[in-house]
Amino acid sequence: MLEAHRRYGGMGTILVIKVSPESAYQFGELVADPVTNELLHYAEKPETFVSDRINCGVYIFTPDIFTAIQGVSTQRKDRATLRRVSSFEALQPANRSLPTDFVRLDQDILSPLTGKKQLYVYETMDFWEQIKNPGMSLKSSGLYLAQFRFTSPHLLASGDGTKNATITGDVYIHPSAKVHPTAKIGPNVSISANARIGAGVRLVSCIILDDVEIQENAVVIHAIIGWKSSIGRWSRVQASGDYNAKLGVTILGESVTVEDEVVVINSIVLPNKTLNVEEVKIMEKDPECISYLTQQQAVEIDALLMGPSGFSIDQLMELAGLSVASAIAEVYRSTEYNRVLVICGPGNNGGDGLVAARHLHHFGYKPYICYPKRTPKPLYTGLVTQLESLSVPFLPVEGLPQELSNDFDILVDAIFGFSFNGMPRPPFDGLIYGLLSARKHDQTFQRSPVIVSVDIPSGWNVEKGAVNSEGITPDMLVSLTAPKLCAKMFCGPHHFLGGRFVPPSIVDKFKLQLPPYPGTSMCVRIGKPPQADVQAQISLENVEKHGEADPFVQFQKWFDDAVAAGLKEPNSMALSTASKDGKPSSRMIQLKGIHGEGFVWCSNYGSRKAQEISENPHASLLFYWSGLNRQVRVEGFVQKVSDEESEQYFRSRPREIQIGPAVSEQSNVIPGRQFLHQKYKEIEEKYSDGSMIPRPKHWGGYRLIPEYFEFWQGDESQVHLRLSYVAEEIDGKISWRRTVK
Ligand SMILES: NC(=O)C1=CN([C@@H]2O[C@H](COP(=O)(O)OP(=O)(O)OC[C@H]3O[C@@H](n4cnc5c(N)ncnc54)[C@H](O)[C@@H]3O)[C@@H](O)[C@H]2O)[C@@H](O)CC1
């Protein structure tokens, strides 16, 4: 490759490899000139197929690369400075999330330099393996150790349990590590510096990082143990060893303590956690406590239910669908999550979706159905008739909006259940893709719809879960009868079990361990609710230790926590303004996003707050995330955004919400509510042909440019913590001074 690089004479050469067209989209795809090998086009993880040659992530550059990196960084700094000094109206919505010293090799360097005789590719026919997920690094570590056997066999450990530990297969032990001779180690084990491995310890397929202590008789299998972690006596830390599965390898972050006699299976444990028996019991959907079914068992139970147990399919489907609707109603209230799209597949899973939609209608939701492949059996035609008689709309696939996120609050995935095999075929592949992309929440902080999967997240392998970790990531999974094996890979906040009908004969035959259903409920939660999860990571010490240097990054972190905790409307904030004579007023509004170094919201330019902002630009925003005991105050000055930017925000709103601003002349006295309804109807009718609703001149965006941030973390002991950031201008540049109180 080096020779080729010198021959090409460019600034950089990229190692590429040919992969199957199906897997190329996971990588950077490249197109090069077949004769000169010049890089002509570079697309990072493209949505449509570009090329089966992918970037291996191995580069050779001349030192000119540093000038190129500096160039990008300088440009970004200039832009940031410009943003602060020039009028906001002149600005494009800039990509706030990138700090000025952040340069992306692919987007900032490689893409702009294509076709300029600067970059070339070198295709390898040799072995290459990606290390995108932690599981793959364990696999690669094994390959590395195997290579040692040929290249540097003296580095590999040996021992038969007399003077040194018993070693099987390829094992590396750093000379400073202390390993007890009664330990049994290997194959595929790598032990780093200063690790201490106690008597009787068993290690198989794992990476033990620096300063780890593994005490007597502990077992570690298919795991990566982070720096300075310790595993107590007789504990087990293990996983299934499926390198492609999300939780196929157990990972302990830095400084995790697993106490004595604790079992940690298929888990990722964040840094600085202590796991004791109590903690683990609630943390896990303990495989010992709940049975998970193979595909075959699910099919057998199905047959037994409808055979000797005397059930009809109609009955089971009715109970399954009711469980799904009940679980949804338990978590997502119809007042906040009203518009539900139920996507129904061709089999019984789709039938469950039809039943659930009917119940959701009766529970006060507004369901819509997409049911592209109908089954002509009476059971299904009956379910369709029942829905039609309730005027529940059926939408054809072509009739679905491009972006599901704008029009629906809940997406119910009733596409495939336990009989799914292979890869999804059309039209369901496109629908599953729609579910995937509905979740890509961007910088706008708009709430994306929640996804509820019935029995199996569609597209997932029934036993192995998401293939290539690229499947949909539902927020809620309602397992029916008993969870299937893939449910172990479910990482969303709400896992429920439904199907309260399993007779004792089946429980006994399959030795099923299922949780009891409470009271008259049709569903029961499996695993603990999400809020406590995030809370477990919150300690004042953590907040202090991990506070970011950039308050915007800190804000994004806390905002993400609030989203992950499932808090209601995490983007709600109180805006306080004051009139020119200093009289304050506050109201709740919604954050639109962080763009152009500021917090943006949209409003009526004739409102009281607008009036006050025009007199006095100083304002304060307050976010309160009660479930996490956190609040954030952002103080600064406010300016209007440009007309073009306002236009963009207006266009990003769902159509029915676009009508609102046109109707309301906010804060102006109106003859009564009836008048508004009348006006709404008039406008709705005027644009009923789908033509563009114009943005009213009095509607637009504001941006608060922060000068001060205060992150407040409450604590049960009443010792609260404040992280504050004050903007300071040094040599014309803004920097943030951080203090902890
Ligand atoms: N046995 C039980 O305990 C109960 C099962 N129920 C539901 O029934 C489901 C199982 O129903 P089914 O056996 O009908 O199966 P599914 O609902 O999983 O779907 C099978 C259908 O999908 C098609 N299909 C399979 N792989 C495909 C692919 N790669 N691309 C496109 N189409 C594909 C099949 O041709 C068939 O039409 C369960 O998951 C559950 O939701 C409930 O209705 C009632 C209780």
Ligand SMILES: [K+]
């Ligand atoms: K499903």
